[in-house]
Amino acid sequence: MIRLYDTARGEVRDLVLRSPGRVSMYVCGPTVDNLPHLGHGRFTLVWDVARRWFTFQGLRVHYVSNITDIDDKIIARAQAESRDEGDVVKQYEGEWWDAMGRLGVAEPDDAPHATDYIAQMVELIESFLERDVAYRTSDGVYFDVSSVPDYGLLAGQPLESLRAGARVEANDEKRSPLDFALWKNAKPDEPRWPAPFGDGRPGWHTECVVMSLDLLGEDFDLHCGGFDLKFPHHENERAQAVAAHKAFARHWDHNGWVMVGGEKMSKSLGNFTSLTELLEHTDPRAYRLLVLRSHYRSPIEVTRDTIADAERALARLDALARRFELPVLGGDRFELASAHGWEEESLELYERVVSLMNDDLNTPAAVGELFEAVSVANAAADDGQKVAARRLAQSINVLFGAMGLALLAGNQVVDADSDRLVQERDVARAARDWSEADRLRQALVERGWIVEDGASGTVIRRP
RNA sequence: GGCGGCGUGGCCGAGCGGUUAGGCAGGGGCCUGCAAAGCCCCGUACUCCGGUUCGAAUCCGGACGCCGCCUCCA
Incomplete structure (x- = not known):
């Protein structure tokens, strides 16, 4: 039996699967508006290890991780650089998969894109409006968090206490500062999709609900992401699922973040190091x-x-x-x-x-x-x-x-000259000509090799 | 203000009442022609103050310090 922490309960508990022998897991993926940073590297590694381990233990894993390809930051970058949003997405999604490949993170079974699910999101938002769990404002559509009785489950706090700590809200059309955007009306020059409640784009929290339920089905097993997604992102996903009367994730789990000099690495603090850069050296x-x-x-x-x-x-x-x-x-x-x-x-x-x-x-x-x-x-x-x-x-x-960690014996390409030096050294050592052997070792070291004398002769490798 | 996490030997890092965790770095030794790799030995740590217990890094109470969430964030 596999035991796993469950954020919703705040304790380690048995992983109780929807159907025995199969694990359906959804891992919140990146917004492709920039190079991947170290935090992205950590969460993908953590859940890649989990996925591999479950598989190792004989479970059949269905692993879904999304790409958020429409978002305020993508639009901001496109406008700042006078580019098309699609161009920005293409570039950074390319960088993303490239980094994943180098990290040895296996490709998800499904990697849905938010923009492929606009119609389903619109449909969901419409149903919320019809049932009055969402409402329109001048800039979009908002979800009414008070319609979900146990809102705050993942945050570990009741709605009232969350509301008490909320910062002053600029948007006074919202009924509660905790209400979140399901849909953002398009401003001029912004990308837009048609919707009965006004052309625009989806808010971030809606895509994962729609995509996870579509690909994994109701009552799927495990929903993962970084700690900072617990609230509000995952809380809001869950709230929508509850409002839609859909059984959602059975287990929630969140990985710790990457720190830099004792502080959390984050986009807002601007202290992030790109994963791409790390992998270069x-x-x-x-x-x-x-x-x-x-x-x-x-x-x-x-x-x-x-x-x-x-x-x-x-x-x-x-x-x-x-x-x-x-x-x-x-x-x-x-x-x-x-x-x-x-x-x-x-x-x-x-x-x-x-x-x-x-x-x-x-x-x-x-x-x-x-x-x-x-x-x-x-x-x-x-x-x-x-x-x-x-x-x-x-x-x-x-x-x-x-665990996805490859041990490498070397298998390094040895050039002809170096190989000749190795053979000469074996001859010298067999003849107990130590000064010649030392000279040949020095020659190999100067060529950047580490020299080891094993039972079967001289072996060289790169440091 | 509310909620949550953390404080272990030079560094990283397990630990869930009684065990040498482990790695890296450092010291000593073995092996080796000399090295490298490897093996053996050594450093005896748990923020502080009380308490429970035969016994606490581990449980309880308090103090101090650090970090995070309540706003976009993996």
């Missing part, structure tokens, strides 16, 4: 390992120091892959626990990792177990216990693969 696996080494609901600091720490830890794993010539897992490939043999020490490791992972995805403790196992495997190999060592190393590889 870092092994993307280091970010995945950094994410795995903290609990998904905790905040993380992503700095050169924490990334460098993860890179050094990764080197230890890659060394294991080199020593045991492990196959490359992760990436597009999803591991299945049932497809591997688990015996003796590897079975013990498997069971420890499973119990940690199934308890609210305790990746840091699971990774701790795996690193411990790395030492055990190496020690066993040093001790000549080849079979046990190999079995453990392969299991470590599979378990990291199940």
Whole structure:
């Protein structure tokens, strides 16, 4: 049984699925108005790991994550840069998928776009107007939050207390400051879609309700996103589903955010680092390992120091892959626990990792177990216990693969000149000509290689 | 003001009443022609003050500090 935190209840509980053996999950995706930042990298990694783990445990996962391709910020950028909105969307959605590919985040089964669902959103908004849970103002259509009795469930606060803390509202046509826009009337030069209540565009909170219910159906299993989406975004999605008399997400879960210098990284603070930039000078696996080494609901600091720490830890794993010539897992490939043999020490490791992972995805403790196992495997190999060592190393590889982390033995292209130096060095070492061997090593180091003398001769790799 | 989270050894980071978590960095040793990789050993930590208990980083009360949500945000 998999246990997972549920934001709606504020506790870890059994993941109770709509239909046994299948998980339907919806992860709120990005608004493509800018380069993806580190926070986007974290949430996609966190839920990618969850998805892979569920799959590993034998569940069939239907993973949906949207692209918000119409939004005030997209319009603002288009106007500021005198471009077409579609052009902005095309550029940044391209950057998005490119970054996801490099991070090793598997593509969603469905990646719906808001603009493909305008008609259904209009239909929903109309039904709200008919039933008077929404009302029109001079600038659009608003949802009346007081029509939902348990509004504030995800925020963990009743409506009254939320209202008390609300900031002063500029729009005095709203009945409550908490009421949110379902539809925004188009101003001149703004993109627009026709609607009986006035041409315009949908508000942000409506798209996810419509798309998740369309693709996953009512009563789907899991709705995820960053902590900051809890309120108001997810609260408002839920409110609409309640008002529409639709059973919505059975479980809600939210990942912690990325911090910078002790503060939350966010667009409004302007302190965000682009993911694209990070990936230009870092092994993307280091970010995945950094994410795995903290609990998904905790905040993380992503700095050169924490990334460098993860890179050094990764080197230890890659060394294991080199020593045991492990196959490359992760990436597009999803591991299945049932497809591997688990015996003796590897079975013990498997069971420890499973119990940690199934308890609210305790990746840091699971990774701790795996690193411990790395030492055990190496020690066993040093001790000549080849079979046990190999079995453990392969299991470590599979378990990291199940979290999407690929261990890389190297498989690096060695140019002909370097290869010649390696061979000459083996000859020199066989002849115990140490000064020549040292000279050849120096030549290889100058070519940027790290030189290791193994049982089968000189091996070179890039740092 | 309301609600929520956090404070663990140089750094990162598990922990849910009694166990050496784990990683990185650092020190010592083994292995190696010398290295690299690997192995072994070492640092004995829980913001503070009370309380409960045979026993608390873990439970209770209080204090201090930090962060977040209540506005667009992953």
